[in-house]
Amino acid sequence: MVIDCKSISKEIDESVKERIAKLGFQPKLVAITSRPDPSTVTYLNSQAKKAKKLGIDFDVMEGTNMSELTKVISTLASDDTVHGIFLTHPLPKDVDEFELTLKIPPEKDVEGRTPYNLGMLIYEKEFFPPCTAEAAIKILEKTVELRGKRVTVIGRSVTVGKPVEIMLLKKGRDATVTVCHSKTQNIKEITLASDIVVVAVGRAKFLKPDMVREGTIVIDVGINVVDNELVGDVDPAVEEKAMVTPVPGGVGRVTTSLLMEHVVRAAERQGK
Ligand SMILES: NC(=O)c1ccc[n+]([C@@H]2O[C@H](COP(=O)([O-])OP(=O)(O)OC[C@H]3O[C@@H](n4cnc5c(N)ncnc54)[C@H](OP(=O)(O)O)[C@@H]3O)[C@@H](O)[C@H]2O)c1
Known part of the structure; x- marks a missing residue:
């Protein structure tokens, strides 16, 4: 027997649409990528499609090494028009992912990758769970x-x-x-x-x-x-x-819907 996940994702999407309508501004998600392979491109396309359908502004920025990626993250971290940031995989071998996640503000970490958001799970507080x-x-x-x-x-x-x-x-x-x-x-x-x-x-x-x-x-x-x-x-x-x-x-399918729900939650918390 197959478990119906479509209805779960639909329910999340509907609540996301309602909450965006109440926000009064458009939430924005930015994916950071490094020489995306075909499967990453497919993943990004499906995020872009879902974001568009729900009314979330979606952008992709690239960096090819640690210094470029750090710069991209710090630009997005201080940009008030950006509510959610996520890093796509795979990253180049010489990039220290842990060091990069330390630079993402936890309130914009909609994928739940930062030590703060992962640590919250231990305390049974699911701020942005992965x-x-x-x-x-x-x-x-x-x-x-x-x-x-x-x-x-x-x-x-x-x-x-x-x-x-x-x-x-x-x-x-x-x-x-x-x-x-x-x-x-x-x-x-x-x-x-x-x-x-x-x-x-x-x-x-x-x-x-x-x-x-x-x-x-x-x-x-x-x-x-x-x-x-x-x-x-x-x-x-x-x-x-x-x-x-x-x-x-x-x-x-449910993961993509939840990522968008996290973006809306981030926008609600940031309030601008
Ligand atoms: N649906 C989604 O949205 C989504 C999102 C993320 C990932 N994924 C998919 O989920 C899968 C897992 O992703 P991941 O990022 O967790 O992968 P990962 O980092 O490669 O981890 C794989 C885990 O499987 C274990 N493993 C490997 N071979 C095994 C074996 N023969 N017997 C028992 N355990 C074994 C590894 O054990 P060790 O720790 O001992 O090496 C490791 O803990 C991948 O197919 C990925 O594409 C799906």
Whole structure:
């Protein structure tokens, strides 16, 4: 069975449109990129399309090295007409991403990448949580009662795995979380004992049908390009026994809507 993520994203988009109408000015989002590859270009195009549809001004700025990127960030940080900033991946190898995120003002960090916004998660305050992690949580909350559920998260990246794990533990959500990564032994034994599996590995068809029980809820975060097609981390055969988010049109769709919601929230807080 496929989990309907379209209605979740539509609900977010509708509230974003209403809130923009009340703002009295147009919020602005700027993506910072460095020699974008074809998949980054596709990602940016979909952001631009969504922003236009919702009434958000969207711009892209480029920097090819640490000094150019630092300059772009500091220009945007002090520009009152810019409400949200995000850095696209991949960045050049010689760029220190951590150092760059330190230069993004937390109130403009709509992707939730700065140490401030990630640290807020530990205190159970979701100021700007990372959009993809928030999308996974939102889909789960719309689908199932999390309290007491055994959740396995496969992946421990800063972008997805770690924030999802922390957010699942938040009081009120109260999931019991197991984390797997590339050094974990016998993942199948762990997923078979889980009610929910969140897969953020970046390997096509990683989660196989024999790794889940009947009725498991599976959140497929993966985006992989195979033979020019987008596929997730979950083998499509898993849908025969579990409830799975689709790829494309699942976590990615909700993530884009949430990014726009964060831009509006940033504009509301900045108030100009
Ligand atoms: N839908 C969206 O909006 C969205 C947004 C961001 C990312 N994504 C997609 O989500 C996927 C994950 O992204 P990411 O940024 O988290 O990737 P990442 O930084 O490459 O992290 C991948 C994680 O998977 C683990 N892993 C790799 N091979 C494994 C294996 N054989 N068994 C168990 N764990 C394994 C790694 O373990 P180690 O830590 O031990 O290396 C790592 O923690 C990618 O496909 C990406 O494109 C989607």
